[in-house]
Amino acid sequence: xSSQITLADIEGKLRKAGLRPTRxxxxxxxxxxxxxxxxxxxxxxHAEALREGISVSLATVYNTLHQFTECGLLREVAIEGxxxxxxxxxxxxHHFYFERDGKLIDIEGAEIALVDLPPxxxxxxxxxxxxxxxxxxxxKL
Amino acid sequence: xSSQITLADIEGKLRKAGLRPTRxxxxxxxxxxxxxxxxxxxxxxHAEALREGISVSLATVYNTLHQFTECGLLREVAIEGxxxxxxxxxxxxHHFYFERDGKLIDIEGAEIALVDLPPxxxxxxxxxxxxxxxxxxxxKL
DNA sequence: ATTTGTGCAAATCGTTTGCATCTGA
DNA sequence: TCAGATGCAAACGATTTGCACAAAT
Numbered sequence: 001x002s003s004q005i006t007l008a009d010i011e012g013k014l015r016k017a018g019l020r021p022t023r024x025x026x027x028x029x030x031x032x033x034x035x036x037x038x039x040x041x042x043x044x045x046h047a048e049a050l051r052e053g054i055s056v057s058l059a060t061v062y063n064t065l066h067q068f069t070e071c072g073l074l075r076e077v078a079i080e081g082x083x084x085x086x087x088x089x090x091x092x093x094h095h096f097y098f099e100r101d102g103k104l105i106d107i108e109g110a111e112i113a114l115v116d117l118p119p120x121x122x123x124x125x126x127x128x129x130x131x132x133x134x135x136x137x138x139x140k141l
Numbered sequence: 142x143s144s145q146i147t148l149a150d151i152e153g154k155l156r157k158a159g160l161r162p163t164r165x166x167x168x169x170x171x172x173x174x175x176x177x178x179x180x181x182x183x184x185x186x187h188a189e190a191l192r193e194g195i196s197v198s199l200a201t202v203y204n205t206l207h208q209f210t211e212c213g214l215l216r217e218v219a220i221e222g223x224x225x226x227x228x229x230x231x232x233x234x235h236h237f238y239f240e241r242d243g244k245l246i247d248i249e250g251a252e253i254a255l256v257d258l259p260p261x262x263x264x265x266x267x268x269x270x271x272x273x274x275x276x277x278x279x280x281k282l
Numbered sequence: 283a284t285t286t287g288t289g290c291a292a293a294t295c296g297t298t299t300g301c302a303t304c305t306g307a
Numbered sequence: 308t309c310a311g312a313t314g315c316a317a318a319c320g321a322t323t324t325g326c327a328c329a330a331a332t
Contacts (some may be wrong), residue, residue, distance in 0.1 A: 020306060033292080057314045058332060062297065078273055080219040080226075082296060082322080096261075099268065111259040114272070118252045120237075122172070124276040127240065131272050132219055135265040161331060163287060183322080198289045203322065223297080223321060 005034045017071035027054045027065050032074070037089040039077065039104040077104065078130050094131035107133070143178065146175045158212035168195045169205050173215070178230040180218065180245045219271050235272035247275070 010029035011021040019025060031048055032038060046061045050103075056064075068074040077085040079097060085104065092109035112131060113140050120126060150163040151170035162167060169268060172189055181189075187202045187251060197205075206227050208276060209215040219227040226245065233250040253272060 020311070022306070024313075029207050053147045059298080060313055068328080076221050078219050078221040080217045083321075084221060084296085098265070099210075105262075106260055111257055113256045115254045115256060116252055117274070118248055120274075120276065121246075123279050124239070125279045127275045127277045128271065132269065133258070133261075133267055134269045134271065135261065136268045138264050153283075160288065163331070200290075200323080201288055204287080225321085 005030070009033075011118050013073060017068075017073055019067060019071060024054070024056045024060055025064055025067075028056065028061065029068075029073075032068075032088050037087070037106055038088050039085050041085055043083070043085045044096055079104075079132065085125065097134050099136050107131075142274055146171070150174075154214060158209075158214055160208060160212060165195070165197045165201055166208075169197065169202065170209075170214075173209075173229050178228070178247055180226050180228050182224045182226055184224070220245075220273065233269075236274065238273050238275050240275055240277050248272075 007026055007030065010026050012032065013033070014021040014025055015027065028045065028049065031045060031054075032040070042058065042061045042065055045065070046056065046058045049056050049061070065074065069076055069086065071092060075087045075090050077087050077095065079085060080104070087104075087106075088123070089106055092110055094104045094107045094109070096107060097124075099105075114129060114131075148167055148171065151167050151174065153176070155162045155166055155168065164216045164262050169186065169190065172193070172195075173181070183202045183206055185197065185280070186206070187197065187199045190202070206215065207263045210217055210227065213231060216231050218228050218236065220226060220243075222243070227276060228245075228247075230247055235253055236247060237249045240243075254268060255272075
């Protein structure tokens with residue numbers, strides 16, 4: 001079920017976003033979007049690209065991830081720690097975070113509701129609400 | 142209202158946490174805890190210490206912040222971006238995040254409730270739920 | 283006396299930038 | 308043609324580390 005998505009689809013995405021469909025943007029787009037929801041760092045994506053014989057520099061991977069994010073094709077995920085994670089799922093949703101290995105999984109938006117949100121400070125508006133549910137192994141009793 | 146807290150209080154905190162009350166831990170503890178809830182980076186705290194004539198190295202500030210965090214005296218806040226923020230409020234609470242200037246303010250725990258939390262994956266337990274409400278200036282219409 | 287903490291400078295890690303070269307429209 | 312992309316290596320900023328010295332128990 002992985003390759004419903006074609007290069008032409010990616011090209012469409014890029015054009016719609018106002019980005020030139022260059023070789024590396026197409027290839028990276030394929031990696032990112034062909035298998036559904038993913039959470040990647042620049043390093044992970046770069047390694048994956050090299051493994052598949054796609055030739056891109058790390059700098060270009062960084063550029064591409066940021067450009068995709070600006071265009072709304074990706075979302076940056078707030079986790080503490082040094083590395084920046086990008087999420088290919090841009091719908092309104094939250095995350096489970098496995099403290100043991102730093103892995104993330106999606107929680108669809110509908111599954112959590114926030115109630116009693118306090119008043120937003122004067123002149124400000126909410127751009128997004130991030131919820132991170134941190135999980136650890138249940139201790140064996 | 143700032144100095145209800147004495148060096149002796151800090152010393153008690155440290156001892157209870159199993160940390161030796163050294164000169165720099167006491168001084169940094171004073172800065173962190175005397176004025177109530179704060180959100181600091183290592184750099185901010187270091188600069189503040191120097192300004193007050195406290196002599197500590199940046200490396201020691203980093204060590205101290207991490208040790209305090211391990212002992213539960215501080216909490217690390219998950220924000221994307223390069224710098225690590227530490228929160229002196231360790232109670233169960235959430236944050237408003239001002240995207241413009243990267244500032245944080247606390248939302249007390251009682252003011253938000255989460256409903257319909259999805260089932261936690263097998264063998265895992267929730268250690269914490271972080272909620273970050275991202276704010277931007279309301280555009281002038 | 284022994285263990286633990288500290289300071290400094292060098293090392294590391296993730297990320298960004300400058301610039302010469304290439305490529306898609 | 309030519310603005311926009313890319314690759315590379317050097318630059319960067321935040322954080323960590325190694326090791327000699329100092330302080331706490």
